Amino acid sequence: MKPDALLYPAPKGLYCERGDFYIDPVQPVERALITHGHSDHARAGHGHVLATRETLDIMRLRYGEEFCGGSQIARFGETIAIGDVRVRFHPAGHVLGSAQIAVEANGTRIVVSGDYKRRPDPTCPPFEPVACDVFITEATFGLPVFHHPDDKGEVARLLLSLRQFPERAHVVGAYALGKAQRLIALIRQQGYTEPIHIHGALAKLCEYYQSQGIELGDIRPATLGPENRQDLAGSIVVGPPAAFAERWSRRFADPLAIFASGWMLIRQRAKQRGVELPLVISDHCDWAELTATIKEIAPSELWVTHGREEALVRWCQLQGIPARPLHLVGYEDEGE
Amino acid sequence: MKAFAELLDRLVLTPQRNAKIRLLVDYFHSAPDPSRGYALAAIAGTLSLNTVKPALIRDLLLERMDGVLFQYSYDYVGDLAETVSLAWEPPAEVAPEDIPLGEVVERLQKAGRSEVRSLVREMLDRLDTSGRFALLKLATGGLRIGVSARLAKQALAEMGSREVTEIETLWHGLEPPYRPLFLWLTGEGEMPLLKTPAIFHSVMLATAVGEGELDGLDPSDYAAEWKWDGIRVQLANVGGVRRLYSRSGDEISSAFPEIIEVAGIDGVIDGELLVGGTMRSNRATGTFADLQQRLNRKTVSRKLLDDYPAFIRAYDVLFSGERDIRPEPFHVRRGALSALIEAASPQHFDLSPLVPFSNWKELDELRAKPPDPVIEGVMLKRLDSPYLAGRSKGPWFKWKRAPFNIDAVLMYAQRGHGKRSSYYSDFTFGVWTEGEDGTSLVPVGKAYFGFTDAELEILDRFVRDNTVERFGPVRAVRAEPDKGFVVEVAFEGLNRSTRHKSGVAMRFPRIARLRPDKLPRDADRLETLQAMIGPPT
Numbered sequence: 094m095k096p097d098a099l100l101y102p103a104p105k106g107l108y109c110e111r112g113d114f115y116i117d118p119v120q121p122v123e124r125a126l127i128t129h130g131h132s133d134h135a136r137a138g139h140g141h142v143l144a145t146r147e148t149l150d151i152m153r154l155r156y157g158e159e160f161c162g163g164s165q166i167a168r169f170g171e172t173i174a175i176g177d178v179r180v181r182f183h184p185a186g187h188v189l190g191s192a193q194i195a196v197e198a199n200g201t202r203i204v205v206s207g208d209y210k211r212r213p214d215p216t217c218p219p220f221e222p223v224a225c226d227v228f229i230t231e232a233t234f235g236l237p238v239f240h241h242p243d244d245k246g247e248v249a250r251l252l253l254s255l256r257q258f259p260e261r262a263h264v265v266g267a268y269a270l271g272k273a274q275r276l277i278a279l280i281r282q283q284g285y286t287e288p289i290h291i292h293g294a295l296a297k298l299c300e301y302y303q304s305q306g307i308e309l310g311d312i313r314p315a316t317l318g319p320e321n322r323q324d325l326a327g328s329i330v331v332g333p334p335a336a337f338a339e340r341w342s343r344r345f346a347d348p349l350a351i352f353a354s355g356w357m358l359i360r361q362r363a364k365q366r367g368v369e370l371p372l373v374i375s376d377h378c379d380w381a382e383l384t385a386t387i388k389e390i391a392p393s394e395l396w397v398t399h400g401r402e403e404a405l406v407r408w409c410q411l412q413g414i415p416a417r418p419l420h421l422v423g424y425e426d427e428g429e
Numbered sequence: 430m431k432a433f434a435e436l437l438d439r440l441v442l443t444p445q446r447n448a449k450i451r452l453l454v455d456y457f458h459s460a461p462d463p464s465r466g467y468a469l470a471a472i473a474g475t476l477s478l479n480t481v482k483p484a485l486i487r488d489l490l491l492e493r494m495d496g497v498l499f500q501y502s503y504d505y506v507g508d509l510a511e512t513v514s515l516a517w518e519p520p521a522e523v524a525p526e527d528i529p530l531g532e533v534v535e536r537l538q539k540a541g542r543s544e545v546r547s548l549v550r551e552m553l554d555r556l557d558t559s560g561r562f563a564l565l566k567l568a569t570g571g572l573r574i575g576v577s578a579r580l581a582k583q584a585l586a587e588m589g590s591r592e593v594t595e596i597e598t599l600w601h602g603l604e605p606p607y608r609p610l611f612l613w614l615t616g617e618g619e620m621p622l623l624k625t626p627a628i629f630h631s632v633m634l635a636t637a638v639g640e641g642e643l644d645g646l647d648p649s650d651y652a653a654e655w656k657w658d659g660i661r662v663q664l665a666n667v668g669g670v671r672r673l674y675s676r677s678g679d680e681i682s683s684a685f686p687e688i689i690e691v692a693g694i695d696g697v698i699d700g701e702l703l704v705g706g707t708m709r710s711n712r713a714t715g716t717f718a719d720l721q722q723r724l725n726r727k728t729v730s731r732k733l734l735d736d737y738p739a740f741i742r743a744y745d746v747l748f749s750g751e752r753d754i755r756p757e758p759f760h761v762r763r764g765a766l767s768a769l770i771e772a773a774s775p776q777h778f779d780l781s782p783l784v785p786f787s788n789w790k791e792l793d794e795l796r797a798k799p800p801d802p803v804i805e806g807v808m809l810k811r812l813d814s815p816y817l818a819g820r821s822k823g824p825w826f827k828w829k830r831a832p833f834n835i836d837a838v839l840m841y842a843q844r845g846h847g848k849r850s851s852y853y854s855d856f857t858f859g860v861w862t863e864g865e866d867g868t869s870l871v872p873v874g875k876a877y878f879g880f881t882d883a884e885l886e887i888l889d890r891f892v893r894d895n896t897v898e899r900f901g902p903v904r905a906v907r908a909e910p911d912k913g914f915v916v917e918v919a920f921e922g923l924n925r926s927t928r929h930k931s932g933v934a935m936r937f938p939r940i941a942r943l944r945p946d947k948l949p950r951d952a953d954r955l956e957t958l959q960a961m962i963g964p965p966t
Contacts, residue, residue: 237518238502337851338844341851359505360511365902367844367846370442381518
């Protein structure tokens with residue numbers, strides 16, 4: 094069958110008419126398949142949700158027990174039939190529980206990759222390339238300027254700054270789900286054993302990651318209430334990206350603003366946000382990884398969901414790969 | 430190159446002066462010669478390279494990249510050197526390696542016009558992203574990292590536990606890569622001996638008159654002069670070499686060729702650079718706004734020379750011929766200076782006149798009502814004081830005219846940097862004006878200091894609780910006749926401005942006081958400010 098008949102963009106999200114389900118819908122629907130727990134992909138209020146166990150756990154943590162009418166766990170590699178459509182979940186390497194979803198009917202297979210990355214991540218299984226007719230990719234960092242450096246070097250710069258400025262609290266902004274835990278795990282991998290302090294918004298998710306066997310070491314709350322003020326000079330404090338612009342960060346000793354994100358590659362971005370130490374650590378593919386993935390999977394057609402789709406589509410043209418943007422709305426351009 | 434590139438990356442994003450100094454000191458300690466010397470030169474603006482045109486680096490990238498993809502990338506990043514450094518993909522067979530900064534600079538200096546292209550390409554292939562960025566910024570000649578030559582000298586002083594005046598004195602006799610300077614600073618060598626006699630000498634600075642400070646001083650021990658609103662300069666003519674320096678020792682000779690041409694005064698003099706006419710030519714002294722037309726230029730057009738002729742109002746002399754007369758008392762130096770100026774070009778030099786006074790009260794009155802609008806106060810100099818480098822308290826005082834004050838209404842606020850990144854600490858304020866749609870506020874300035882920490886807490890809370898609109902990092906706050914926040918703004922002067930909607934630009938504005946007792950409707954009007962400038966000239 095023609096791929097557009099199997100899956101197409103509708104106002105509420107990517108829709109499969111034959112199975113009557115949506116993938117990562119941006120509004121409440123009867124039946125949703127969710128790739129991963131980030132809030133622009135996983136929203137509350139659907140009738141029925143099919144996702145990995147971890148993604149369901151994360152949705153429950155974020156939205157409460159009543160986050161959907163009913164749920165079903167999808168195991169990696171297991172085929173699930175929805176009407177005469179078969180779906181299968183594969184690791185996406187983006188955050189804990191993240192999956193690509195392969196949708197297949199009448200000999201046509203489309204892989205919805207959700208958000209994904211190709212680098213090793215101590216907090217989740219690696220991306221698995223799946224042969225398909227249509228590969229649907231994000232393009233968050235879909236511009237030739239994005240070449241993310243090695244994570245180790247970035248973490249080393251953080252540790253160097255701790256030695257250079259021991260009188261300052263190193264306040265790191267990192268997305269609460271995935272980035273924060275990966276960053277902490279990366280810091281631990283480099284042999285840093287001091288306590289790492291976290292903002293309250295990260296507590297439940299970090300605890301959940303630890304319960305899944307991911308080593309985060311000695312983690313403590315950054316704030317203990319007004320009677321127990323600590324200035325945390327020379328310590329690492331991790332909080333959601335917006336937190337260091339807030340009054341919250343004032344209690345710390347001369348806070349040094351750090352932000353862990355793929356966007357930090359662009360100096361002006363860092364400067365605009367008042368970031369002093371940008372750490373280029375991304376949970377998405379950079380340009381080289383995006384293009385290498387497309388070459389590796391070699392789909393007969395590429396659809397691009399969100400990000401800088403025009404550049405990726407142009408690259409596909411030059412490579413002779415049919416490609417088009419899907420113009421889905423509701424996903425955060427910022428991605429991280 | 431890696432260490433230098435990392436230093437640049439950090440400096441660009443580090444707002445605090447002391448943190449910048451620490452980064453520089455750490456770098457100077459750890460980087461080898463000659464790399465650190467070239468880094469210093471690049472930062473202080475003394476590095477001469479055959480610069481590469483931006484078009485060339487764009488062409489180099491386009492050799493390997495689709496033009497459309499390049500355009501998307503450049504549009505997104507906005508900076509050519511950064512776009513190229515990020516998008517550059519070295520061929521797989523080239524192993525990345527670090528090239529010492531010293532080697533980069535020396536090869537760029539040696540390369541002929543036809544070799545530059547392939548040299549830059551080769552180095553781009555070998556360096557990593559940050560290294561490529563540093564290379565391109567060096568090669569295109571625009572570092573722009575928010576570090577002045579002055580700050581770099583401060584870092585050198587810190588590195589060697591020396592006074593910054595010692596560095597300034599040596600500075601112009603040394604050249605990149607500054608090996609003897611670093612050896613001296615690290616204690617591995619003697620203080621460098623200058624081939625030419627020291628050319629720039631650190632200037633003597635005054636301290637501000639504090640409350641009641643003059644009461645214990647005898648007026649007859651002091652001479653008074655007007656404090657002119659120009660820039661402090663030092664003019665040297667030693668051994669046939671003529672140089673004009675700013676007060677921090679930056680050479681500005683090429684911006685003032687007319688002064689250099691007639692600088693026949695044998696020795697080193699200290700004075701105020703102004704535009705307009707000297708007293709001896711009986712023409713009016715130009716304002717600071719006029720002088721600004723001549724500042725920060727590498728070269729100067731005929732028209733500017735005619736419209737804004739520069740001159741020096743001299744007030745001290747450090748060397749008379751080869752003789753160092755700094756140890757002589759002020760009144761003796763002044764006598765020598767007077768003779769030197771007498772013999773110099775009357776269009777380009779005059780002597781800063783003394784202001785006769787018999788007691789402090791009389792001088793205070795003169796200070797409040799100076800005879801010329803370009804005067805911003807008085808200077809007091811002890812008659813027996815030698816010329817001392819730097820700022821010591823006692824021999825010289827500056828006693829400025831009181832600042833202007835207006836009441837203005839807070840309109841916009843932006844978050845600060847560094848320590849203040851969680852505070853709304855940069856404020857735009859406005860005054861009332863009558864427009865087509867009735868009375869409204871027009872912004873007249875921006876200030877980010879003057880308040881205490883406690884006052885900042887109050888301002889920050891007001892901004893957070895009264896935001897009416899957000900534009901990126903900027904918040905518009907409530908500013909209506911009966912709801913809003915009034916601040917008293919102090920400033921040193923007003924200029925006409927075509928760049929500002931209000932038509933006025935403040936010099937050195939700061940928030941002097943919070944006025945929670947006032948309503949926005951009680952704030953000043955634009956006409957009040959316009960009257961302070963006076964009629965158009």
